Amino acid sequence: xxxxxxxxxxxxxxxxxxxxxxxxxxxxxxxxxxxxxxxxxxxxxxxxxxxxxxxxxxxxxxxxxxxxxxxxxxxxxxxxxxxxxxxxxxxxxxxxxxxxxxxxxxxxxxxxxxxxxxxxxxxxxxxxxxxxxxxxxxxxxxxx
Ligand code: CA2
Numbered sequence: 001x002x003x004x005x006x007x008x009x010x011x012x013x014x015x016x017x018x019x020x021x022x023x024x025x026x027x028x029x030x031x032x033x034x035x036x037x038x039x040x041x042x043x044x045x046x047x048x049x050x051x052x053x054x055x056x057x058x059x060x061x062x063x064x065x066x067x068x069x070x071x072x073x074x075x076x077x078x079x080x081x082x083x084x085x086x087x088x089x090x091x092x093x094x095x096x097x098x099x100x101x102x103x104x105x106x107x108x109x110x111x112x113x114x115x116x117x118x119x120x121x122x123x124x125x126x127x128x129x130x131x132x133x134x135x136x137x138x139x140x141x142x143x144x
Pocket of ligand 1: 011012013015016017018019020024075076077078079080100101102103104105112
């Protein structure tokens with residue numbers, strides 16, 4: 001059976017492509033989902049692609065990934081910089097996890113340079129727009 005990679009997206013990423021194109025580009029989350037599926041398929045994996053604006057829902061999905069998926073790619077969005085709950089959920093995983101961001105969080109406001117997720121992720125990719133997702137999938141598969 002084809003193994004699955006969970007690709008999870010945090011708050012406001014449902015707005016991609018509709019607002020703030022200068023910061024986040026014109027690509028929609030649906031476009032990114034298509035790109036992610038294609039890259040994963042090339043590498044022999046299926047993708048479960050989800051977005052939520054709710055921290056607890058993301059925690060539930062991280063736990064679900066831990067019991068059903070081969071690995072996790074996550075753009076925690078603003079929860080990157082605030083969430084001990086996401087840190088704890090990812091720390092508890094026995095599968096690899098890659099943190100990704102569309103923008104280069106280190107080239108923006110100082111508060112975006114700190115991540116609660118990075119210390120418990122296997123690696124971090126940021127600054128490549130929609131390609132951060134495909135690079136994240138490739139990096140994750142290199143760990144599987
Ligand atoms: O660069 C990224 O991928 C971020 O995770 C995006 C988050 C931001 O809080 C992080 O610091 C970096 C914001 C996602 C909000 O996305 C929007 C898209 C279009 C319009 C408004 C927000």
